[in-house]
Amino acid sequence: MNRIAQEADFRPAVVRYAERHVPSQAAIQYRVSRMTVYRWRKCYDGTKESLIPRSRRPHHHPN
Numbered sequence: 395m396n397r398i399a400q401e402a403d404f405r406p407a408v409v410r411y412a413e414r415h416v417p418s419q420a421a422i423q424y425r426v427s428r429m430t431v432y433r434w435r436k437c438y439d440g441t442k443e444s445l446i447p448r449s450r451r452p453h454h455h456p457n
Contacts, residue, residue: 398446405445409438 404424411422411429421428437444 402442402446405434406442409434409445410425
């Protein structure tokens with residue numbers, strides 16, 4: 395299993411834990427920052443595809 399697939403399973407688990415408990419407790423439990431939990435909660439729409447990290451590479455070059 396590659397890293398992106400592992401993160402696609404990991405992130406929804408963190409968000410679901412944060413919904414049942416406090417986000418600070420989820421951050422401690424899963425060893426991620428509290429702001430990361432808040433950012434993932436904001437992006438999460440119920441599907442794990444919403445939490446897959448997207449490329450930040452530029453798609454166009456001016457020259």
